[in-house]
Amino acid sequence: MEFAVNSVLLTMMAVISIAIIRMQNLFGVVILAGIYSFLMASVFMVLDAVDVGMTEASVGAGISTVLFLSVLGLVKVRESKSIHTPLLPLFVAIVTGGVLIYGTWTLPEFGSALSPANAHVGALYLERSMPDMKVPNVVTSVLASYRGFDTFGEVVVVFTAGVAVLLLLRRGSGRAKAMRRNMVARGLIPDNQLTDEERAQKEAKDAS
Amino acid sequence: MDLLEGIIQRYNDWITIFLMVSGLYIVVARGNMIKKLVGLSLFQTSVFLLYISAGKVIGGTAPILADGITAYSNPLPHVLILTAIVVGVATLALGLALVVRINEVYGTIEEEEIFPLEDDDA
């Protein structure tokens, strides 16, 4: 029963990925990507990964879709037709897929409790979480205590992304604006990076 | 019969590989930058599915300890993928910020229209 639900959801996701490849309207592509994230969160729930499902639903279908839509408000909405034929990328994709499928024949049996991934460290964490720290949610205890260093690295990555986006996109306060006006007046910024009113001011100054 | 059982067990893996390959195809073949970023997030999500399905134990339940349950799914892939999802959205935000800036400088987000403009600049 679980397997039937899993298969139906995965088939719907494969259909959506084909639709994303073919669609040219970027707004539709972004909404389909949000639906894809929701289906992926449902598959995670069926596969017993409740923490991961909650994170994928909120991050993939919430934040990602909002960020894509706010960027689509600034750029154009239709994708242009490609002038190259996609034969080489198709060939690369099919060869990669074939090699990967050949590699899955020797993977351990699906869902076995004795596979090497499930039998050693995972089982150890399940046994030791309650005696060590009395936390029933083993994912939280592994995330914050047993593997806390990885979580520290992740928080630093989120911080770095925030700093980088602020550096790229923040509109200046008074000091940055004054510096920019100075550089424009001294002719240090090339023409294709001036805003429209700066260009008009420059042309008026050159004419006078 | 053996082949049919093998196919049912591997259906999960095959759909994962199909999603991975379609994400890769979008990144390589399409020139629009937003579509490339969507393809990249498709690719990343399919890799998460590969890890989570390796950690599933049939007959087990979510790894939250409770009385009366003896079989649990493996919690270790869940932890790795939790980190990976958040790193993925951080990368996506940075990629979109770069797309906004490229659009402001060149006026377009199609790769094929940017390459000649880039040669003119240099």
Added chain:
Amino acid sequence: MRLDVVLRVVSKLLLPFMLMFAAYVQLHGEYGPGGGFQAGVIAGAGIILYGIMFGLPAAQSIMPPKLVEFLVPLGVLIFAGTGVISFFYAMNFLDYSALGPVTGLSEQYAQILGIIVVEIGVLVTVASTMVAIFYGFAGRGQD
């Protein structure tokens, strides 16, 4: 009647529940699904919803950009500070049993305290980063 009356009323009703749900997910992270990342994203999404519905100046009046830029590194500081405390007791980085001598708790409760403090750090950084990224994108199209 304007077309967005339903959206505005519903989002105004939903925003306190979203923030409360974020607090619930954060504090129940040890007993059920949840934790710092999910709570941070839900709290950030609440502020972003308010910004989408009522305009960027309204969102920036309840959460000013200066406050957001202050909160982004504060979470990393909380996390790294918890790790550095154990240096003063000659233990490894991020070893929570060093919090036992500091607060006088037993071994297990020192680990729980370490987990709680660290998850608060994660919540603060993730929520403020999501809001800061949204402010960056939304502020770009203004002029």
